[in-house]
Amino acid sequence: MLLNEKQIQNEELNKEFLRRSGVDVSKCYQCGKCSAGCPVGDHMDIPTNKVMRLAQMGLIEDAMKSSAIWLCATCSTCTTRCPKGVDVARVMETLRIMAKEHGYVAEKNVDKFHSVWMTIVGTMGRMYEPGLIVGRNFSTGKILQDTQYGVPYIAKQKLKLVPYKCKNMDEIKSLIAKAEAMDREERGNK
Amino acid sequence: MERVGVFICHCGSNIGAVVDCARVAEAVRNYPGVAYSTDYKYMCSEPGQEMIQNAIKEHNLNRVVVASCSPRMHEKTFRACVEKVGMNPYMFEMANIREHCSWVHAGKNEEATEKAIDLVKMAVSKVCKNEVLQKGHAPVTKRALVVGGGIAGIQCALDIANNGYQVDILERTPSIGGKMSQIDKTFPTIDCSACILTPKMVEASSHPNIKLITFAELEKVEGYVGNFDVTIRSKARSVDMSKCTGCGTCMTKCPGKADDEFNMKLRKRTAIYTPFPQAIPNKPVIDRESCLKFKSRKEGKDVCGICAKMCPAGAIDYEQEDELFVEKYGAIVMATGYEQFDHSVYGEYGYGKYPDVISGLHFERLVNASGPTQGHIVRPSDHKEPKTVVMVKCVGSRDPEHGKSYCSRTCCMYTAKQATMIRDHCPDTKVYVFYMDVRTPGKLYDEFYNRTREEYGVDYIRGRVSKIYQEGEQLIVKGEDTLLGQQVEIAADLVILANAMIPNPDSEKMAQTVGIGYDKDGWFTESHPKLGPVETHTAGVFLAGACQGPKDIPDSVAQAGAAAVKVCALLSKDQLETEPTVSVVDTKLCSGCGLCVPVCPYKAITLETIQERKGGKTVERQVANVNSSLCQGCGACTVTCRSGSANLKHFTNAQILAEVDALCQTMQ
Missing domain, CATH: 3.30.70.3270 (Alpha-Beta Plaits)
Structure with missing residues (x-):
């Protein structure tokens, strides 16, 4: 397919991406420093700088389809080290959000982990690790994954079995409600 | 009685790491004629030179051999060194044990040391036969010739003239101005090329110390530094310059038509013409190839003659012929510029046959307000505004198979400039640039390139274009985005190629005429790549601008100034010392x-x-x-x-044979 046709096809997606990320991807000059420092780079289908290149060329659909954006742990090493001041981690995050909305989730298990995480934080106001492990293992179907660490962690008091809530749960709830309202507004915009 | 002092230089590790210098000094200590022999780390250093001077005094030496680098490097240094203590400089001889020995025999220390000993023995044998010589003197003609009237030539002539010396500019075309007059805007400031060039052209033409010799060719150069006799062919203009007022009436009625070279053949011009409105001198010439009168004369007829009838000054002279005349000059500056690479060798870019695949210089004329389209960017084929433009860099550059192996230095910047100009003139037009590397080493150059991408939204794609072909009205450009590892195809309305800079087609002949060197591509060779960038190996001949290699305007102007200083230094002397080695x-x-x-x-x-x-x-x-x-x-x-x-003298048969004898004796 012709590049210019493909860019026209992606025009709306590109506008949305630029608006939601707020990152000027044209500044990227493809030096590769983001890929070089990425701790999960070895496991990505395309390196970080290629994700940036796709975003830069306005090929958002291709970028959203990559699994790389899901493996990104948002450690922000890329952003910290970028010589042009491009917020690469923000680009990855925006692409993840958009990919989920558009139904392109290349790494389903990562997405499920995110969902469990959000549910726990949404109800307790903070992380409850045993809940996360159980929730993740059941939702992904990998029931026994990482269970061997349970007993040693509990013995070392690294894992608290009794959950406890955040003191000011109302504030957390209003925060999440605000974020959800922004999300709805975003969808309304489309 | 010859008393030779031999000094072996280590040149740090350049010689010392390969040649056993102490052994060389030892080996020649008892050689016939040698009175003193030693070695030292840096013979050219101040303590090294003092060592030579002290040895001359202490050991009553009357000849000196230094075994070190090439005479091109330090012969002058050591001649001056021995002269200071009263020795005739021609009683000094140099043995090259660096370029001719340690550098070429690295790793073969034993053999290199043996060779060094031989070289030193040869030098000793020769110096024993050397004779005292005295330098001569020659007068200097205090006038310079600048060959080429482009920006480099104009600037160089102005600088020489402002120093108070007479200077002539020899220009092949009917007007000075060169390539810069064809260019619309200059990077990285986007100021109008003509606006900054024409004042210089006017200044050159009205300067009391500058004489313009336009529409003329360099025919022959005789003589030597300070005293060149240059034969110039003044081509027949068919217009009497002394009568012509430059009114331009002749051009309005001329029925002869020819491709307009100044506008890259994008339109026609008349047979009697000035290349462009601001031409200097603003007096026309008749192009005899396209003039109806001259064409008909070849067939034995004699028609037209309208220009002669129209001319109110009676300046048209059909009977004019080429004239040869000889002028005397003290110095010559070559500023003959460059040409644009012809992209028709690239079959994959359409052999130069697609009208909408144009070169950078074509684009400059397209976007110029006095150009064939009055500055509107349109496709040459159908005069429609292009909606998608693809630019291709390195066309002929960095392509040793089909073009030139070198980087043309200017294309990255002029491509960026042209891309921003397209975006300025036609904001809805998409611009893609295919490149291998972006090379922008100049003040504010990289910043300009980054603005091209970030502010003007030009898409840069890293990869060479493999094919351009016509599909309907559009051109399909096939390439690779090597950053993504994907093939890309773009449907373009206009393709602009960044053609390489190449020497003038006759640069080699020109170099032979003047007697200077040229490289494999035809660029004139400077005397030293680092320390003699505007000098040539021929004394009194200097280089300015792109005739020495691809250069942009700031570099050409800087080099022109540098050449002018060298010329002035030469012309400021009343007499030149001449070498007695005649x-x-x-x-x-x-x-x-x-x-x-x-x-x-x-x-x-x-x-x-x-x-x-x-x-x-x-x-x-x-x-x-x-x-x-x-x-x-x-x-x-x-x-x-x-x-x-x-x-x-200094290379007599007896001296050379002494060297040969010395070598043969060691080989026995």
Whole structure:
């Protein structure tokens, strides 16, 4: 397919991406420093700088389809080290959000982990690790994954079995409600 | 009695790491003629030179050999060094044990040391035969010639003229201005090229010290530094410059038509023409190839003549012919510029046949307000505004197979400039640039390139274009985005190629005419890539601008200024020291065969008649005579001479044979 046709096809997606990320991807000059420092780079289908290149060329659909954006742990090493001041981690995050909305989730298990995480934080106001492990293992179907660490962690008091809530749960709830309202507004915009 | 001092230089580790310098010094200590021998880390350093001077005094030396680098590097240094303590500089000899030994024999230390010993012994043998020579003097013609009237030539001439010296600009085309006059805007400031060039053109034409010789060719260069005799061919303009007022009436009615070279053949011009409205001199010439009168004359007829009828000054002169004249100059500056690479060698870019695949210089004319489209960017084929433009860099550059191996230096910036100009003129037009690397090493250059991408939204794609082909009205450009590892195809309305800069097609002939060097591509060679960038190996001939290699305007102007300083330094002298290493003829041996006369490239040898007494009678016979101020000491006559009567001072047959003898003895 012709590049210019493909860019026209992606025009709306590109506008949305630029608006939601707020990152000027044209500044990227493809030096590769983001890929070089990425701790999960070895496991990505395309390196970080290629994700940036796709975003830069306005090929958002291709970028959203990559699994790389899901493996990104948002450690922000890329952003910290970028010589042009491009917020690469923000680009990855925006692409993840958009990919989920558009139904392109290349790494389903990562997405499920995110969902469990959000549910726990949404109800307790903070992380409850045993809940996360159980929730993740059941939702992904990998029931026994990482269970061997349970007993040693509990013995070392690294894992608290009794959950406890955040003191000011109302504030957390209003925060999440605000974020959800922004999300709805975003969808309304489309 | 010869008392030779031998000094072996380590040149740090350059020589010392390969050649055992102490052993060399030891080996020649008892060689015939040697009175003193030593080695030192840096002979050219101040303590090194002092060491030589002290040894001359202490050991009463009358000859010196330094074994170090090439004479091109330090012969001057050491000659001056020995002269300071009263020794004649020609009693010094240099043995090259660096370029000719340690550098080429790295890793073979034993053999290199043996060779160094041989080289030193040869030098000692020669220096023993050296004779005291005195430098001569020659007058200087205080006038310079600048060949080429582009920005480099104009700037150089202005700088020389402002220093108070007379200077002539020799220009091949009808007007000065060069390539810069064809360019619309200049990077990285986007100021109008003509606006900054034309004031300089006017200044040059009105300067009391500058004479313009336009529509003329360099025919022959004779003489030597300070005293060149240059033959110039003034081509027939068919217009009497002294009568023409430059009113331009002749051009309005001329029925002859030809491709307009100034506008890259994007439109036609008349047969009697000035290349562009701001041309200097603003007086037309008749292009005899397209003039109806001259064409009809070839067929035995005589038609038209409208321009002569129209001219109110009666300046048209159909009978004019080329004129040859000789001028004297003290210095010559070559500023002959460059040409654009012809992209028709690239089949994959359409062999130059697609009208909408154009070169960078075509685009400059397209976007210029006085160009064929009054500055509207349109496709040459259908005059529609392009919606998608693809630019291709490195067309002919960095392509040793089909083009040139070098980088043309200017294309990255002019492509970025042209991309921003397209976005400025046509904001809805998408611009793609295919590149291999972006090279922007200049003040504010990289910033400009980054603005092109970030602010003007030009898409840069890293990869060479493999094919351009027509599909309907559009051109499909196939390439690869190597950053993504994907093939890309773009449907473009206009393709602009960043053609390489190449030397003028006749640059090699020109170099031979002037007697300077040129490289494999035809660029003129500077005397030293780092320390002699505007000088040539021929004394008195200098380089300015792109004739030496691809250069942008700031670099050309800077180099022009540098060349002007060198010219002024030369012209400021009343007399030049001349080398005494010239040829002499032993009239007793000379048979007067005259073989040396035609081989002399400097026309320094003539045959003269002498009278001598023979058998009680006075007889006349012919012998060769060398004019020592013309002779440059090349030695061509000495190898041609059958009787061995021609000898080059400082390189006499006896001196050279002494070296050969020394080498043969060590080999036995």
